[in-house]
Amino acid sequence: MPKTIRNKYYEYLTYEKLLEAHKKSRKGKGYRKEIILFNLKQEEYVMWLLEKLQTKTYKHGGYSVFYVTEPKVRKIEKSRYIDRIVHRWLVDNFLEPAFVPQFVITSYACLKGRGMHKACLDVQKAMRHCKTIWNEYYILKMDVAKYFDNINKEILFNIIKRKIKDKDLLWIINEILYAQKREKGLEIGNYTSQMFANIYLNEIDKYIKHKLKVKWYFRYLDDSAILVKTKEEAKEILEKIKVYLKENLQLELNKKTQIFKNKQGVNFCGYKINEYRLKIRDKGKRKLKKKVKVLKEKIKQGKITSKDAKRYLAGHMGYIKIADTYSLESKLFYSLK
Numbered sequence: 001m002p003k004t005i006r007n008k009y010y011e012y013l014t015y016e017k018l019l020e021a022h023k024k025s026r027k028g029k030g031y032r033k034e035i036i037l038f039n040l041k042q043e044e045y046v047m048w049l050l051e052k053l054q055t056k057t058y059k060h061g062g063y064s065v066f067y068v069t070e071p072k073v074r075k076i077e078k079s080r081y082i083d084r085i086v087h088r089w090l091v092d093n094f095l096e097p098a099f100v101p102q103f104v105i106t107s108y109a110c111l112k113g114r115g116m117h118k119a120c121l122d123v124q125k126a127m128r129h130c131k132t133i134w135n136e137y138y139i140l141k142m143d144v145a146k147y148f149d150n151i152n153k154e155i156l157f158n159i160i161k162r163k164i165k166d167k168d169l170l171w172i173i174n175e176i177l178y179a180q181k182r183e184k185g186l187e188i189g190n191y192t193s194q195m196f197a198n199i200y201l202n203e204i205d206k207y208i209k210h211k212l213k214v215k216w217y218f219r220y221l222d223d224s225a226i227l228v229k230t231k232e233e234a235k236e237i238l239e240k241i242k243v244y245l246k247e248n249l250q251l252e253l254n255k256k257t258q259i260f261k262n263k264q265g266v267n268f269c270g271y272k273i274n275e276y277r278l279k280i281r282d283k284g285k286r287k288l289k290k291k292v293k294v295l296k297e298k299i300k301q302g303k304i305t306s307k308d309a310k311r312y313l314a315g316h317m318g319y320i321k322i323a324d325t326y327s328l329e330s331k332l333f334y335s336l337k
Contacts, residue, residue, distance in 0.1 A: 003163075004163060004164070004165045005094065005098055005163060005164045005165060005166050005169065006165045006166050007166060008094065008166055008169065009166050009168035009169045009172075010054070010168065012089075012093040012094070013050070013053055013054060014050075015046060015047065015050055017089060017093060018046050018049055018050055018053075018085060018089055019042070019046050020092075021085045021086075021088040021089035021092065022038070022042060022046060022085045022088075024088055024092070025081070025084050025085050025087075025088045025191075026038075026039070034080075034081045035081060038081055038082070045082065046085075049082060049085065049086070053086070053172070056168070056171060058086070058172070058175065059175070060079070060083050060086075060175050060176055060179035061079065061080040061082075061083055061179075062079075062080075062179075063077040063078060063079055063179075063180065063187060063189075064077075064078045065077055065078070066078070074188060075188070076188050076189045077180075077187035077188065077189050077190075078189045079179075079187070079189065079190060083176075083179075084190075084191060086172070086176070087176065087190055087191040087192045088191055090172060090173070090176070090192060091191055091192055091195050094164070094169060095192070095195045095199070096195065098163055098164065099163065099195070099198070099199050099202070102163075102202065103198065103202050103205065104202070104205045104206065104209050104217075104219075106119075106122065106205075106217055106218045106219065107198065107201075107202065107205055107219050107220075108122075108218070108219070108220045109194070109197075109198060109219075109220045109221040110194040110195070110198065110221075111198070116220060116269045116270070119218060119220045119268070119269050120268060120269050120271050120273060120278060121278075122218060123218050123225060123266065123268055123273055124273050124274075124275065124278055126216045126218070126227055127227065127262065127266075127273065127274065127275045128275045128276075130216065130227050130229075130262065131262065131275045134229050136261065136262060136263075137227055137228065137229050137261075137262045138227070138228055138229070138230060138231050138233070138234045138259055138260065138261060138262065139225060139226070139227055139234075139259070139260055139261075139262060139264075139266045140225065140226040140227075140228065140234040140237060140238055140257075140258075140259050141224075141225050141256070141257065141258055141259075141260070141266055141267070141268070142223075142224045142225070142226070142238075142241070142253050142257045143222060143223055143224075143253060143254050143256045143257055144201075144222035144245070144251050144252070144253060144254065145251070145252045145253060145254035146254075147197065147201075147221070147222035147251070148185065148186050148188055148193065148197065149184065149185045150184055150185070150250065150251055150252075151184060151185065151186050151196070151197065151200055151251075152183065152184055152249070152250045153177055153178065153182075153183060153184065153185075153186075154183070155200075155248075155249060155250065156177070156196060156199065156200050157173070157174065157177060159199060159200065159203065160173060160199065176190075176192055177196070184250075197221060197222075198221075200249065201219065201221075201222065201249075203248060203249060204241065204244060204245060204248075204249065205217075205219060207241075207244050207248075208226070208237075208241065212237060212240060212241075214226055214228070214237060216228070218268070220268070220269050223268065223269065225266055225268055227262075231259060234259045235259065238257070238259065241253075262274075262275070
């Protein structure tokens with residue numbers, strides 16, 4: 001896409017594009033009641049949505065709220081299914097092609113071809129290189145305090161407007177962004193929120209890489225790590241980052257932010273990483289073992305088969321496959337026999 005987006009809204013607003021967004025949104029969730037009901041009259045619903053978006057009479061609906069406890073207690077705000085189709089259409093056709101090419105290559109969250117596993121392997125590769133050239137070095141580990149809750153919508157919208165000049169596109173973005181009339185905070189359950197969150201922190205990415213000239217910088221959403229030669233350099237970089245975050249994005253780093261020697265390794269994306277080993281943190285192991293315990297009980301009660309349980313667990317195995325935990329993987333699968 002060009003440097004700025006103009007007059008693209010109606011070009012991508014077609015029945016086929018909305019139907020495609022519907023098919024992607026329902027993938028793996030076709031058993032849910034709301035999607036079953038939508039599928040029964042999908043042509044009518046998609047045509048209705050198309051007309052609403054064409055005439056700009058579309059209004060984003062409200063949210064249902066629930067909480068998850070893993071990996072920590074979080075509030076999830078879930079939008080209507082028809083709104084989730086609009087989210088998908090917006091991200092796939094506009095936000096992703098417009099903004100992702102601008103992201104630094106060491107930003108990993110919710111991006112095709114990157115992700116958590118690549119982030120961890122890239123951090124470890126960089127640690128090995130720094131060990132070779134410096135022997136001893138320092139790691140600056142940073143975590144943004146309550147990130148999704150503290151994203152300022154006005155600042156985010158202004159960042160987006162630098163790239164998108166299409167007034168119709170800005171209308172739908174505004175409709176989604178301000179569906180809940182609050183100054184700060186993105187809904188964790190929205191497909192758009194992942195992209196909005198990356199667009200927001202891309203500002204600090206560019207500052208760190210291009211202004212501070214930091215070579216070894218890695219970010220997975222609000223979790224980031226920097227490798228530098230000296231502790232003094234790490235302290236100087238940290239103070240500049242704190243100022244930039246506060247003045248430009250109204251964000252702060254939390255208490256988990258710290259500087260330490262390379263021999264201590266780094267906790268990143270659920271792994272404990274050093275130059276030669278990549279291990280799952282104890283908290284992650286406990287979580288997996290808890291899942292297996294629940295699955296074993298369901299097998300015992302006859303609610304699922306051993307094969308189904310293993311198929312379910314396989315979805316979580318990617319998390320441990322890249323770590324030095326072959327024995328753990330074997331034990332978890334063997335226990336489901």
